[in-house]
Amino acid sequence: MPDTPRRADRLPGSRYGNRPTMKDVAARAGVGLKTVSRVVNGEPGVTPETERRVQEAIDALGFRRNDSARVLRKGRTASIGLVLEDLADPFYGPLSRAVEEVARAHGALLINGSSAEDPDRERELVLALCARRVDGLLVIPAGDDHRYLEPELRAGVATVFVDRPAGRIDADVVVSDNFGGARDGVAHLIAHGHRRIGFIGDMPRIHTAAERLRGYRAAMEDAGIPVKDSWMSLGVTGPERVRRAAEEMLADPHHPVTAIFTGNNRVTVTVIRVLAEHTRRVALVGFDDIELADLLRPGVTVVAQDAAALGRTAAERLFRQLDGTLLVPERVELPTRLITRGSGELPPAD
Amino acid sequence: MPDTPRRADRLPGSRYGNRPTMKDVAARAGVGLKTVSRVVNGEPGVTPETERRVQEAIDALGFRRNDSARVLRKGRTASIGLVLEDLADPFYGPLSRAVEEVARAHGALLINGSSAEDPDRERELVLALCARRVDGLLVIPAGDDHRYLEPELRAGVATVFVDRPAGRIDADVVVSDNFGGARDGVAHLIAHGHRRIGFIGDMPRIHTAAERLRGYRAAMEDAGIPVKDSWMSLGVTGPERVRRAAEEMLADPHHPVTAIFTGNNRVTVTVIRVLAEHTRRVALVGFDDIELADLLRPGVTVVAQDAAALGRTAAERLFRQLDGTLLVPERVELPTRLITRGSGELPPAD
DNA sequence: CTGAAAGCGCTTACAG
DNA sequence: CTGAAAGCGCTTACAG
Numbered sequence: 001m002p003d004t005p006r007r008a009d010r011l012p013g014s015r016y017g018n019r020p021t022m023k024d025v026a027a028r029a030g031v032g033l034k035t036v037s038r039v040v041n042g043e044p045g046v047t048p049e050t051e052r053r054v055q056e057a058i059d060a061l062g063f064r065r066n067d068s069a070r071v072l073r074k075g076r077t078a079s080i081g082l083v084l085e086d087l088a089d090p091f092y093g094p095l096s097r098a099v100e101e102v103a104r105a106h107g108a109l110l111i112n113g114s115s116a117e118d119p120d121r122e123r124e125l126v127l128a129l130c131a132r133r134v135d136g137l138l139v140i141p142a143g144d145d146h147r148y149l150e151p152e153l154r155a156g157v158a159t160v161f162v163d164r165p166a167g168r169i170d171a172d173v174v175v176s177d178n179f180g181g182a183r184d185g186v187a188h189l190i191a192h193g194h195r196r197i198g199f200i201g202d203m204p205r206i207h208t209a210a211e212r213l214r215g216y217r218a219a220m221e222d223a224g225i226p227v228k229d230s231w232m233s234l235g236v237t238g239p240e241r242v243r244r245a246a247e248e249m250l251a252d253p254h255h256p257v258t259a260i261f262t263g264n265n266r267v268t269v270t271v272i273r274v275l276a277e278h279t280r281r282v283a284l285v286g287f288d289d290i291e292l293a294d295l296l297r298p299g300v301t302v303v304a305q306d307a308a309a310l311g312r313t314a315a316e317r318l319f320r321q322l323d324g325t326l327l328v329p330e331r332v333e334l335p336t337r338l339i340t341r342g343s344g345e346l347p348p349a350d
Numbered sequence: 351m352p353d354t355p356r357r358a359d360r361l362p363g364s365r366y367g368n369r370p371t372m373k374d375v376a377a378r379a380g381v382g383l384k385t386v387s388r389v390v391n392g393e394p395g396v397t398p399e400t401e402r403r404v405q406e407a408i409d410a411l412g413f414r415r416n417d418s419a420r421v422l423r424k425g426r427t428a429s430i431g432l433v434l435e436d437l438a439d440p441f442y443g444p445l446s447r448a449v450e451e452v453a454r455a456h457g458a459l460l461i462n463g464s465s466a467e468d469p470d471r472e473r474e475l476v477l478a479l480c481a482r483r484v485d486g487l488l489v490i491p492a493g494d495d496h497r498y499l500e501p502e503l504r505a506g507v508a509t510v511f512v513d514r515p516a517g518r519i520d521a522d523v524v525v526s527d528n529f530g531g532a533r534d535g536v537a538h539l540i541a542h543g544h545r546r547i548g549f550i551g552d553m554p555r556i557h558t559a560a561e562r563l564r565g566y567r568a569a570m571e572d573a574g575i576p577v578k579d580s581w582m583s584l585g586v587t588g589p590e591r592v593r594r595a596a597e598e599m600l601a602d603p604h605h606p607v608t609a610i611f612t613g614n615n616r617v618t619v620t621v622i623r624v625l626a627e628h629t630r631r632v633a634l635v636g637f638d639d640i641e642l643a644d645l646l647r648p649g650v651t652v653v654a655q656d657a658a659a660l661g662r663t664a665a666e667r668l669f670r671q672l673d674g675t676l677l678v679p680e681r682v683e684l685p686t687r688l689i690t691r692g693s694g695e696l697p698p699a700d
Numbered sequence: 701c702t703g704a705a706a707g708c709g710c711t712t713a714c715a716g
Numbered sequence: 717c718t719g720a721a722a723g724c725g726c727t728t729a730c731a732g
Contacts, residue, residue: 019505021709032719037711045717062501067481068422069709073724077418079461079482088447088658090440090641097438100464109478111429112462114450128459131417132429151412155369269642276645291440292619292642295626308438371725382703387727395701419725422708 020061029057040065071133079109080136080158080318081129083122087114091265091288091307092140095162098311099138106319108135117206119143130157136318138162138311144205146171158321162314164207165331172321174314174332176305178208178287181336182215183222185285185303186261188338190223193348194259194283198231198249200242200271201263209234212263212287228255234263242270250274250282258348259283265290272300285344287336294341301344304337370411379407390415421483429459430486430508430668431479433472437464441615441638441657442490445512448661449488456669458485467556469493480507486668488512488661494555496521508671512664514557515681522671524664524682526655528558528637531686532565533572535635535653536611538688540573543698544609544633548581548599550592550621551613559584562613562637578605584613592620600624600632608698609633615640622650635694644691651694654687 022036029036031054038046039054040063046054057063071077082099084092100110111129115122122142126149129137136158139146144167153159153169161173189197199216202209213234220227230252233245249257260275260282262268268286275282289304313332320326372386379386381404388396389404390413396404407413421427432449434442446462453460461479465472472492476499479487486508489496494517503509503519511523539547549566552559563584570577580602583595599607610625610632612618618636625632639654663682670676 023709026719033709034711034719035717038718041711047717050717062504064477064501064505065481066422066483066709068418068427068483069724070711071724072416072418072422072709072726073711075724086447087450088443090443093438093440093443096462097436097464100437100462104463109482110462112446112450112460113454114447127414131415132459133416133418151414154412155414272642272645290642292622292640292646295622296642296645297647373725376703383726384703384728385701388702391727397701400701416725419708420727422710422725423727425708 019066020063021066022063024061025054025057025063028061029053076135077133078107079111079132079134080138080315081111081113081126081132081134082138083113083115083125083129084140085115085117085142087112089266090291094308095311098308099315102312102315102319115140115142117142119145123148135322136160138314138318139166140164141166143167144207158318160314160318160321162310170329172314172317172326172329172331174310174317174334176208176310176334177336178211179215179218181303181305181338182212182261182263182287183219184215184336184338185287185301185344186216186219187222188301188340188344189259189261189283189285190219190225192259192283192345195223195225195348196228196231196255196257196259197225198233198246198257198260199263200233200245200249200260200267202234202237202267204234209263216261228252230255231257237264237266237270239270239273242267243274246271246274250278250280257282258350259285259344259346262286264288268300268302272296280349281346282349283344283346285338289339293339296343298343298346299341301338301340301342304339306334306337309334369416370413371416372413374411375404375407375413378411379403426485427483428457429461429482429484430488430665431461431463431476431482431484432488433463433465433475433479434490435465435467435492437462439616440641444658445661448658449665452662452665452669465490465492467492469495473498485672486510488664488668489516490514491516493517494557508668510664510668510671512660520679522664522667522676522679522682524660524667524684526558526660526684527686528561529565529568531653531655531688532562532611532613532637533569534565534686534688535637535651535694536566536569537572538651538690538694539609539611539633539635540569540575542609542633542695545573545575545698546578546581546605546607546609547575548583548596548607548610549613550583550595550599550610550617552584552587552617554584559613566611578602580605581607587614587616587620589620589623592617593624596621596624600628600630607632608700609635609694609696612636614638618650618652622646630699631696632699633694633696635688639689643689646693648693648696649691651688651690651692654689656684656687659684 026033026036103110113125119142130152139161140163146166146169165173204210235241262271265288286302289302293300376383376386389401450460463475469492480502489511490513496516496519515523554560585591612621615638636652639652643650
């Protein structure tokens with residue numbers, strides 16, 4: 001007996017190894033093409049006997065409907081695209097899952113891609129998704145000019161921006177209250193006696209980073225505290241830069257900070273590491289919640305946003321656009337929540 | 351001047367709002383269909399002047415090639431599917447990103463879905479992806495019988511199982527050394543003087559959970575330590591059950607454990623919380639690394655697997671299958687790494 | 701250099 | 717209850 005033939009007997013370059021089509025099924029069952037289509041799609045008007053014959057042929061041939069063909073004819077692909085910054089960032093995990101759940105409830109699949117915070121890559125991905133004719137698009141934008149989407153919007157591609165607004169086009173957007181959240185977080189530090197407070201955030205071209213900085217400035221201004229330039233550091237959120245920024249604020253010969261407000265989860269994690277190396281107690285409030293924040297000593301006080309709610313709300317709006325029940329682009333803002341765990345309640349060290 | 355017409359003037363149920371096709375472009379440019387196709391695909395053999403006219407028509411109409419149609423004709427969709435357990439689990443973030451990067455390098459898009467550890471849902475998702483005619487499939491299986499994939503494999507759908515092997519079919523698989531990793535982790539605790547060691551893991555029907563339990567048993571047997579039933583607890587990894595399991599092992603009137611080996615990241619996090627509430631020092635080694643593990647006191651000793659390498663290796667094998675350079679299903683096992691940070695080096699409390 | 705015809709695998713709109 | 721024809725928007729294989 002020969003070896004069981006395996007992958008080697010498939011024709012690698014061939015069209016899916018010549019899968020059987022409805023035509024093949026029809027021939028084998030001795031019926032018309034349309035009758036096969038009826039059985040495959042569970043449409044009424046087929047006698048049990050005919051249905052049995054067709055089903056038999058389907059099983060014998062291992063037929064599986066080709067949705068590519070179906071999509072071409074029907075016009076809807078039952079798929080949506082999600083473009084985010086980085087699939088590996090813990091912030092996007094719950095967001096993606098929430099989107100997937102809504103998509104699933106609507107019978108749609110999810111195509112996922114990362115822009116790596118690169119506007120060109122965002123554009124490339126979004127347009128690739130449009131070429132695939134996704135029914136809708138959920139975009140966490142990296143760029144600030146989305147006019148390239150205008151023909152797509154006109155053509156009826158449902159679109160919702162998430163976490164950050166679209167640039168130079170009028171589109172639905174669901175964001176967190178970045179300004180208010182940051183302001184509250186910084187005000188919390190001020191209420192605990194701090195006046196020299198640092199801010200370390202992401203690149204200022206990122207909308208959320210700019211808004212959070214604005215919140216920081218507003219809280220300081222509300223308290224009548226003049227802000228030193230050396231207290232603010234914006235840039236990439238890699239550990240090296242953030243570490244340097246934190247060290248510099250802490251070591252400032254004239255105005256060393258007694259507290260730091262960190263602009264996102266990645267920055268917070270690095271600053272926790274830096275502070276762990278210092279004996280002086282420095283207060284910390286971070287934007288975004290982080291896992292195990294409650295188990296550190298002190299626990300990490302954060303301004304939490306609800307990533308799952310962000311994803312769910314955006315996805316639901318997307319499908320309402322597709323229903324035709326949502327006609328005018330809007331901006332939806334979700335509240336943030338201050339969670340006190342200790343690090344934000346430390347008094348100034350001096 | 352009327353309001354700018356927006357979404358309201360699109361026909362919601364219509365075929366993508368009647369997008370222009372190559373035929374429309376051809377008519378407007380006064381050329382044949384094939385010439386438009388040549389320009390759109392950058393094929394040679396078009397005079398600059400003709401190309402200019404076509405390009406003008408493309409821009410004026412906002413034409414974007416419909417890849418659904420292209421796919422139908424070409425036979426390959428340039429997309430792969432990834433079915434995992436839960437998009438929100440931090441373990442799958444780096445894995446998904448690694449897969450996406452390999453896919454991107456091969457010009458393919460990634461369709462992502464969660465099985466929620468439900469075999470029926472896994473099957474449903476996988477078959478939906480096959481109907482979409484993804485070129486390849488990366489599956490972190492929830493079920494243990496994948497014979498439903500046989501017609502698809504025969505039809506040439508490239509398939510690699512990740513993290514856990516396929517059930518009842520012969521397929522490529524990339525896994526971590528779960529058995530060896532767990533054995534080493536438990537041996538580490540034994541080397542630090544522990545004899546009463548607990549194991550808390552996931553449901554035994556999950557292959558990784560079974561393998562890790564086997565590693566635990568092997569280490570204990572190697573050391574000549576008889577294992578009490580009350581030291582092993584397998585089941586869902588929700589906090590309630592894990593918490594109860596940990597409390598029971600710690601409170602066992604006859605053989606209270608002095609150390610716990612936790613079977614995955616979710617279990618580890620819950621057990622850390624439980625131990626934080628106890629005054630007695632209990633040693634802990636966890637399977638899977640967790641963020642901030644180094645900042646806890648004591649730091650958490652773990653058996654780390656390389657989730658990104660798992661995803662990358664599997665995706666690369668998938669594309670080699672598609673190339674035709676990989677013909678026989680194999681099992682690839684990636685090593686784990688013991689990272690000592692303190693919790694695993696605590697001596698027995700008695 | 702350019703284009704008309706056939707076909708990918710389905711669904712739609714009809715007719716019997 | 718059943719099926720033949722046309723068509724979705726492209727690419728392929730040819731012919732000029």
